[in-house]
Amino acid sequence: MYKFSYYTEQDTEKVIAFMKENAFALITGTGEKYPVATQIPLEIKIKEGKIFLEGHLMRKTDHHLAFEKNNNVLVLFTGPHCFVSASWYTNPGVGSTWNYLTVHAKGKISFTDEEGTLKAVKAVSDKYEGTTSEGAFDNLPKEYIDHMVKAIVGFSIEVETLDNVFKLSQNRDVDSQKNIIEQLKKRGDDNSVMIAEEMERRLN
Incomplete structure (x- = not known):
């Protein structure tokens, strides 16, 4: 990791807030020949002062099988990024x-039982779909849920x-x-503007 003290955010609350804002994260682990990876929306939770990342994935994929054999994983949360010219x-x-x-x-990483899988799926669905729309988790047919939960794991x-x-x-x-x-604000694309705004907050 390209890591220097002056590039490190020391405020853990700000780091956790960033993770929550960029929760479609990349989980990587060790496969048979090559590293394995998958991108998954995560729930970031604090329990007794510890950070937990929760979600669900498809069973019997390369990453699921790899994570079962070696449960040490690296999770990458990425945010805005942009080129900065030295001419500035x-x-x-x-x-x-x-x-x-x-x-x-x-x-x-540890895997849940069927009840835990249902909770993981419902948590993500409730967050992004809501609880009152036609596509809400609680409105899905029982037959569909019973079939789905056999194919995924929390x-x-x-x-x-x-x-x-x-x-x-x-x-x-x-x-x-x-x-x-x-200059970044003049450039105007979303990534450049977000970086500019983050820089600006730190100067004020």
């Missing part, structure tokens, strides 16, 4: 760079280490940072 620095005689925000969570990952890189040109002087913010 007060001293442009250095290389250009890329600003970005990411969190790496390492821990052990899981929980207890986070053991949490690292982050909030790379926002903190190693540049204030005038350079202000100009980077201005």
